[in-house]
Amino acid sequence: MTFAVIKTGGKQYKVAADDVIKIEKLDAEAGDIVTFDQVLMVGDTIGAPLVEGALVAAELVETKKQKTVIVFKKRRRHNSRRRNGHRQLLSTVRITEILTGGKKPTVKAAAKAEKTEAIAEKAPAKKAAPKADTAAEAPAKKPAAKKAAAKTEDTVAEKPAKKAPAKKAAPKASEE
Numbered sequence: 001m002t003f004a005v006i007k008t009g010g011k012q013y014k015v016a017a018d019d020v021i022k023i024e025k026l027d028a029e030a031g032d033i034v035t036f037d038q039v040l041m042v043g044d045t046i047g048a049p050l051v052e053g054a055l056v057a058a059e060l061v062e063t064k065k066q067k068t069v070i071v072f073k074k075r076r077r078h079n080s081r082r083r084n085g086h087r088q089l090l091s092t093v094r095i096t097e098i099l100t101g102g103k104k105p106t107v108k109a110a111a112k113a114e115k116t117e118a119i120a121e122k123a124p125a126k127k128a129a130p131k132a133d134t135a136a137e138a139p140a141k142k143p144a145a146k147k148a149a150a151k152t153e154d155t156v157a158e159k160p161a162k163k164a165p166a167k168k169a170a171p172k173a174s175e176e
Helices: 107-155
Strands: 003-009 011-017 020-024 032-038 041-042 055-065 071-076 080-086 089-099
Touching: 003 032, 011 020
Parallel strands: none
Antiparallel strands: 003 011, 003 041, 020 089, 032 055, 055 089, 071 080
């Protein structure tokens, strides 16, 4: 395959093997294998809208901010000026291979992908563990709260129970 056209981040890119491109930020770490499944064209095959079974595999090289873009707004004759800056996050990826016919990335790419999946599976477990620790600590804090509540009950007189709200009386018939 000579080239492919992929869609990511709302933009389209013409890529070939071993190309290095900068795209919108991806949620992955450097060295991870990312796959683009929205392939619009591969060589002479044009998708309608996507090419079935086509996949582009790439390695994430780095993620960093691009140069500052100055946003300057001025309204003439109103003494109104606003200056602002923006730095977009970009990911640099190296295209490793273009696959068709439902093929999967090579063994090296698949091994890295499995490694990242294993890391992703461990991450939610770590997040759940601190919640369990805080749940274990919460019962320890409750007796202290009960003691404080008991002290306040001794100092504050008991309040009478709240009465139910009065029902509205039916409109009275005229006395004529």
